Amino acid sequence: MTETMLDIKGLRAGYGGKPVLQGVDLTVSRGEIVAVIGRNGVGKSTLMKTLIGLVESMAGTITFGSTELTGLTSFRRARLGIGYVPQGRDVFPRMSVKENLQVGESMRERVSPDVYERIYELFPILRERAGQQAGTMSGGQQQQLAIGRVLVGSPQLLLLDEPSEGIQPSIVQDIGRIIRKLNQDSGMTIMFVEQNLDMIRALAQRCYVMDKGRIVAHVTPHELDDRDTIRKYLAV
């Protein structure tokens, strides 16, 4: 149960020589669902981007299983089994839904043909819209596509950056249910950045609170029921 999947120590990273992350320490065990919460601009998205390798780290270590990730390009990290769903989805707009999904195959040497069937079961809309240009879909549909796309590569660790942002509540619930199902059925480890309290309460087993580029607290979702705690960590 307590096998460590992701171990981050003293991680510093940022843009143009200016560190946004000022020394992040954090661990995620195999099979866990962990949330990273905090106000806008404290470095949550930068943390996710640094983990997948889109932002270069300046110091510290990121250990995934037994592999050290710093110094690896992002496509190598993806091929090790890390799936990244960015904030704003970043679907390939002028490609069909099916083609978007096919890009996810690059994470694996070979992809079993029934992986698409499983994804279509989770997200029936993707089967319906398989031929549609991804850029013409709604935010919620694009979010489902972005998650489906990364699931084609069957990641061991799924990184989700604000999966609820800009999406209507009914679809947020669907997505939350699917994330929990992925965790329960296939033991996928999940780390997500979120501001939506309902989503955090519904999914997270533990929460790391970030502020000014550091982890400043470690709470259970239960503790977030307390108004003072919320004000302290999340209110603007």
Add this chain to the structure above:
Amino acid sequence: MDFVTTLVSSAYQFGDAFAFLVLSACGLAVIFGMMGVINLAHGEFIMCGAYMTVFAVNWGLPLPLAIIVGSLFAGLVGMVIERLVVRRLYSRPLDSILATWGVSLIASQGTLILFGPTMRGVGTPLGSFMVGSLSFSYYRLVLMATAIAVLLLLYLVFNKTRFGVLARATIQAPHMASALGVDTNRIYTLTFGIGAALAGLTGGIYAPTMTMIPTMGTTFIMEAFVTVVVGGADVFIGTAPAAVLLAVVKASLTSWQGQLAGQIGLLLAVIITIRLLPKGVTGFILKGRV
């Protein structure tokens, strides 16, 4: 001239201009459209393909095979240039123009030093046919067929193959493609190689119709850039319609007032297009879409 002869002659001239525009531009368009790099060494890749084709014919290969050899060789050279020069400049488009211009100068001057100011070419094969009182070359028909085949092949490669899916993903959101496990550097090298190989193909297939000189690539450059500028970034919805449009302009002006008028017409067409459609035909067609 009777009506049929005039019709055949106009169609032939249009087809010839269309083939020249498409084949001149396709390599440049792939590299610009897919990678955003303006490759000023485009003419030298064409020259490279032409020279290699002539060498291969002199070694005894039949012409069609020699053209393929020329094309592949240019593609290979393109991949090496991408690795050594272009790769370092992806975030600096102006510098990549300068660097590829440098490559172009080195290539044409290097060829001059190695092979002299001119080289014996190969004759135009296939002969000619008569319609009414006019004579037409069969080889020009081969060029037209090749232009259409190249467009078709490019469409298939970029829309129906795995490489095409990954290449388009890399163009639309490189960081995201990489985060999904795509080795984007490899995609860039291959795409540049395809662009260079297409230029080489153009050189090879036009070699029998031209004088072999180190600066022969410049013959194609104006048409190539005009077509890409009018067409915009997309090879299929941009380059192909732009080539049709420009071929009409060029063929009709050339047959009316001669070669010079055709060239002037092309330049005027490009100026008008930039004024009205700054993003070319591609931008016009994509307007209102995502």
